[in-house]
Amino acid sequence: MKKASLKDIAESLGVSKALVSLVLNGKGDERGINKQTQEKVRQKARELNYIPNQYARGLRIGRTNTIGVIVPDISNVFYGTLCKAIEQEAYDKGYNLIISNTYEDVQKEKKLISDLINRNIDGLILASSFDSKNEIQGLTDTNFPLVLVDRVFDDFDVDSVSVSNIDGAKKAIEFLYSKGVKRPVCFSMSPVYVSSISERIKGYMDALKDPNKAKLVQIPHDDIEGGVANALDELQNEDYDGVFCVNNNIAKALIRELSMRGESLDQVRVISFDDIEVFDIVNPKISAIAQPIHEIGKTAVNLLIDRFNNEEGHKPQQVVLDTVLVER
Amino acid sequence: MKKASLKDIAESLGVSKALVSLVLNGKGDERGINKQTQEKVRQKARELNYIPNQYARGLRIGRTNTIGVIVPDISNVFYGTLCKAIEQEAYDKGYNLIISNTYEDVQKEKKLISDLINRNIDGLILASSFDSKNEIQGLTDTNFPLVLVDRVFDDFDVDSVSVSNIDGAKKAIEFLYSKGVKRPVCFSMSPVYVSSISERIKGYMDALKDPNKAKLVQIPHDDIEGGVANALDELQNEDYDGVFCVNNNIAKALIRELSMRGESLDQVRVISFDDIEVFDIVNPKISAIAQPIHEIGKTAVNLLIDRFNNEEGHKPQQVVLDTVLVER
């Protein structure tokens, strides 16, 4: 039950491997190969259930039609959905994905990047946890096709797709004010240096009516539950009356903690960055700043493919998409 | 900035490619290659930033260290978490993953399977939407390494990992009874033929005190919201007082719909198969039948690897893991 190769088809038909290869790659007409011969080849390929060996092909062509994807955590709904969007677009364009998680561990991220390159991916889509572009400068120096998503770096001439986080955060704070909130707190998350988080903090600061009343709480990414509980304790006696959560994980922990304490969500106005299903399920519902996740994924894939097909001419672009306030 | 190859190392050191290959693959000692020569080779490989071409290697060896994973929908938390578990175990064992979604579309599933095999994956982990084993009989006939997860087929001698769905559903119903529920309804989902769903229905039936009072509602998988709304309308005037949801998607839709109607969850006792975060966030919390997702993923990967390393001796196993009642 050995797999059929080009040679098997060629021999059984009495033609050359070259001819078979040409026909099967759709270059039969272009090379003026006899229609009947072409049909015979295709027929036989079907008959032998021929499956081209992509590794021989990749070796020869120098490309593998595989894109690497590295995200912090695919079981986080935001990244799960992003990966799904990337997968759909990649699948449509004939590319496969290799997906890996870093869990915000920069050592693992370094290892994953080199592992993936070892696997000869054609390009990489990266939601990085690095604190500076230095860590990936090496990649771009060697001209390796890279697209940053979600988290980007300043002054870095590499393809990227992100959202206007500052603007989104502003919209969130303005929404709180419009609902009568007097003093909004920001529940932020470590590592605070990733661009998406730091920009959202900046948006919060910018939108405050009275910057002196800014209140920023740092929630550690590896103990969100505990961090939120501590924050609530700490704020017990302060006159905060609204919370802006910089991401959905914090908002989820907050909802849970409030309900455990018997405090209704009605008492505290909450809004979150990232719109997830839960916000529409809990009672009362939670408003959110939604990211165009599908478009982020699609754009990232297409930037990469453009780079592949256009090695010389491709100019790195920093795409910034808008967020939407989902009012509930 | 060309990538270094074995040949580059060999030439710059005045040794053969064979020697370099042996050393770099850790067979230097076994083949009695001079320690100093070995050190020189490793040194030079580092210096040239040598990355072996996996496709040349794969072509030569016949293996690619890549596992295909096909699930219905990775943005569904259950499958997202399963993929994460699979990824972790695979990563530890030196395998890469190619993940794809079927969205319950059997045509897409067929195409994906052949696509992945075209990409020369070493083996496949499959949560299938097929209604019978016939669709994949071909795969196993050719002896292709396959592990079914979550959804399995009867009388099919292939590796698989699933949970005791019947038993889990019984536990759910018994829990409802213990909480004073008199007449539990089962919210089931199409396609109902997948084993996980049909077994949960069977568990529900088996556990009913009065089988005549069985009430099974079919929710279409592509319109869960609407299906749940209709179901609630239909049940308006019946004396049901508890709901068993066969999966988390249905439970989420139910929670949302109840809260939209202003009915508290307290009025209707709900329990769901699959334990997800939301159940711990809503108020009141929802009890659930939890699957050992991490163990499912890990077991699947290891069955596959055992099959790889043990081509002849490997005996297909049907692993069935236990569920846990998470009472809230």
Place this chain on the structure above:
DNA sequence: CTGAAAGCGCTTACAG
């Protein structure tokens, strides 16, 4: 209109 040949980068018997 078609074929023979080279070569992608690697590993592995084989030979000495």
Place this chain on the structure above:
DNA sequence: CTGAAAGCGCTTACAG
């Protein structure tokens, strides 16, 4: 202790 050679399966100039 090390090297020369074959070959994995494919594609692509080149030649006729």
